Amino acid sequence: MDYQQLAKKIVQRAKKKGAQQAEAFLEVGRQSSVRVHEGQIEDLTQSTSKGVGVRVLVKGRMGFAYTSDFEPAALDHIIDQAVKLAGAAAPNKLNGLPAGRDLGRFGETGLLFDTKVAELPGDWKIKAALEVEKAGRAEDSRVVAFNAVGAGDFVSEVYVASTEGLSGAYSGTYVFLYSMPVASDGAGLQTGYWVDYKRFLDDLDSPESVGREAARRAVRMLGAKRVKTQQVPVVLDPLVASNFVSDLAAAANGNAVYQQASVLAPLKGKRLAGPHVTLVDDGLLPRGLATAPFDGEGVPTRRTPILDKGVLTGFLYDAFTARKAKARTTGNASRSYNGLPAIGTTNLYLEAGTKSPQELLREVDSGLYVTALLGHGTDPVTGELSAGANGLWIEKGELTYPVQEVTVAGNLLQMLQDLDGIGNDLQFRGGSVGAPTVRFRQLTVSGE
C-alpha cells in the first residue's frame, strides 16, 4: 500500500466532509524481540502494526480520531468521528495546524535507516541475548539469576500530510540489548541494569560488554547499607544524570511555562548555572535515536539550546503553544498516531565537560555516587526533587561501600547553581536523553 498517498487521501476526504484544515499522521512498524533464561529462549515475539490519526479543524474547533484498521469503511468512520468531535470542543482562534511559514524545509538528518538492522536474521538476536547472559555469569559467580535478558529490533515508518501543503515521510531502524542480572552474597539480593540502544548495528555495544557491565553493577551493590542523614556532595552516573536532564526539560515545556506551572517560567534570559552548563534539544543530531526530519505535526526539527552556557535561552514549543506564547514552534511536537501532538523532547542532552568521571570523584572528600534512582523525580511546578537512591559511598575521592534505602532531595534551581562538575563521558544510555557524569556541590541525603 502507498501510505503517503493514503495519508493525502484521508486529508482530502476530511476536507470534503467539512474540515477547514486536516492532517493525517500515519505510522507503520514491525518489531521482533527475544528474551532468554538460563541458556534457553524464554519468549520470542514478532509483529507488524500500523495506525493513523486524523486531526481536523472545523470553525476553530479541533477534533481527533485514530484507528489501527485501514479498511476504507473504518477510515471513513474516523474522519466522520473527528469532524463530529470537533463540535464537542470549544472554538479557539489559536487552534490550527502549523502555518506554511512554520513548515518550511526539512533539515539534514543523515542516515536513519540501517539495512543491517532491517535484515537482521532472527537467530542473531537469540545468539546475542544468550551471549549477554553468559557474559554476565562469567563476570562474577555471585550472579545467580536474571530478571530478564533480551535483544530486539524494530523498523518504523512515519507519513504525514495536511491541507497546509505538508507531505513528508521517513523510516528508521532500532536495535537494542539489555540485561537485568541478580547477584547474591547469601544474605541479600541486588540487581543491576544495563542496556544499549542504537539505530545502527555497528554502533551497538557488544553483547559481552552489555552483559559484563550489568553484572558489575549488580555485584557491587551487595552488602548495601544505609548512611546517616546529611548534606554532602552527590555525583550522578550518566544513566541517572539523564533523569535530571529530562526533569530540566520538563520544566522548559512551553505549555507548562505558558501556564506558569514551571519553576523556569519567569526566568528566561537569566543565568541559572555556571558557564560550563549547556543543555540542548537537537532533532537533527547525527545518528540520534530521536533524529527525524519533522516533528509530530510536520514541522522541521532543529537544534534548540535550553541552557546556553548557564543562561536559560529557550523553551520547547509545538504550533499551538507557540501561538499562545507568541513564540515560534521549535519542532517539538511529539506524538504517536493514537494521540494528539504534545510538547516533548527529541535528542536531549547535557553537553560533556572536560574532566573524567574519576577526576570528579577524586575531588569529593565524603559524598554519594548515585547509580540508580527510584521514584518519579522532580516536580516541574515547584522544582522539588525527592527520590530514592542506590549507589556507592565516596570517601577521600574513592568509591567505597554500597549504599541503599536512602533518598536524595533538593530543588532544581538550587541544583543548577550547585552543579559544579560535568564529566567528559556524555552517553545516550538506553534512550534519546543523554548525559555525562554530573556532580552537585550539595544535596540532602536522608538515611538513618
Add this chain to the structure above:
Amino acid sequence: MPRASASPRRAPASQLAPPVARGPSAAPLLPQPLVERLLAVAMERGGDFAEVYVERTLTTAVMLEESRIKSAQTGLIQGVGVRVISGGKVGYAYSDDWDEPALLRAASTAAMIAQGGGAERSFAVRRAAVPSYYRVGTPLMDVEVSLKTALLTRADKAARAFDSRVKQVNATYVDQTRRIAVANTEGRYTEDTQDLCRMAVQVVAQGKGGEQRTGMYGGGGRVSFSHWDGFPPESVGREAARQAVATLGAVDCAAGPQTVVLAPGWSGILLHEAVGHGLEADFIRKGTSLFAGKLGQKVASDLVTVIDDGTVSSGRGSINIDDEGNPGERKVLIENGVLKNYLYDGLNAKLMGQRTTGSGRRESFKHLPLPRMTNTFLAPGDHAPEDILKEVKRGLYCATFGGGQVDITNGNFVFEVSEAYQIEDGKLGRPVKGAMLIGVGPEALKNVTRVGTDPMPDPGMGVCMKDGQMLPVGVGLPTLRIDNVTVGGTKVA
C-alpha cells in the same frame, strides 16, 4: 526493568478507545471456526499449548484547559495475538490486520517456537460462563460526548470557585470499552466486555511571593456513566483545589527516620509497592524477589493481612476474567503477618506446579500476559483512627499520595507524599513539602504498629506499570501507623 511502579498521576491518555463495526455483543469477536483454525496452525509444530487473544478497544478522551474544552478524541485499537508454549518457551505474534491470511501468518510465526514435527490436529473450543463483577448498562462508548465534556466544565468551575488562589485547572476524562476474547487448546473460549472510565483534575495554586503548589484528584472505575451522579465532578474539582491550597506555606520536610501515620485510601500504594510486586510469580520463579522461598514465613507484623481481590464490585482493577481467560479471584497473600500465597499467571503456575490465581493480565494484544495485581487491600484492624493520631508525639501525617516504585530484588520501595503535615503531640501541625518515604518491604511491614478500623478503597485512578505494560489497578488501606520509616526531605536536623 525489575522495577514496577504505581501512580495516580500517570494516566494512560492514549492507550485507552469507538466502534467501527461492532456487532451485537452476543456475536463472538472472531468467528469460532477461524479461532479453531488459528489454534490448529499454532500447534502445527507440536507445541504444548496455544492461545488466541482477540481485543477491540474503543477509547474516548476529552481535555479541558484554561476553562475550555481543548480537544475531544476517539479511537480504535484492535488486534489478535497468538501465543504458543513449548516447554518453558513462549512464541508470540500479533497482528492488527484481521484479514484471515494475516492472522494465519501470526499463528504460524508463533508456532515456530516449537521444534517438533507437526501432526495435523484440530482443536474445538466451547464458550465458557464468565462471572460478573461489574455490570454496565449503556456502554461508555455509547454515551454522548457532550455529557463527558460537561463533567470537566463542572469540575473546573468548582475548583476555581473553591479559592481565589487557584490559578490553573487542567482536567481530563477518558473512557474505554474493551472487548476481549481468549480461546485456548484446552477447549475454552471466554469473552468479556470491560468498561472503564476515569476523570482527573490537576490544580496549581499560587500563594505569597509566587509560591506554587499543586493538587490532583480524580476517580472512576468499571462503572456506568451514572457513577458521576454519586461522585460528582464538583467534588473532584474541589478536592484537587483543596490539596493545592492546603499545602501553600508548607515547610521543608525534615530528613531522617520518623513515625508516620498514613491516611486511609490512596496510601494503599504503599502495599502495592512494598509487597504486591514482590509476590508476583515471575519474580518468585526466577528467584529474583526477596519474597522467593518464604511461603509460611513471617514477613510482616501480626497486624498485617494483605488481600488481592479481582472481584470487587465495579473496582478499577476488577476482572471477570483475566487476560488468559481465567476467572478473577480473591487471594489472601499475607495473613496476620505470614506469607500465604503468590500471584500466578498460567505459565508461571504451570512451571511451578501450582494453579493460576487469575492474575495473568496484559495491557493489550501487543503484550504477553504477566502475573499482576488487581485491587490490593490491607484488611482493617481494631484501632480507632483518631486514637492512632493522638498517640503520636512527633511524626509525619501523610494525607495524599503521589506515586510509588519498587526494586523487587532488594525490596527497596519509595512512596511519594504530596500532602503531609507535622504531627506534634497527637495533633496536625504545619504542612510539609517534598516528603517521600523509603523502606524495604518486609522491614516496613514489620514496623506496622497500628491498623485502623476504617478500610477505604482509593477513588479509582491507579495505574500500575511493569515491563512497560500499564494496567488499571485498585488499592486500599485503613489508617496506618508505621514506626521508624526513613523520610526523605531537604532539612537536616
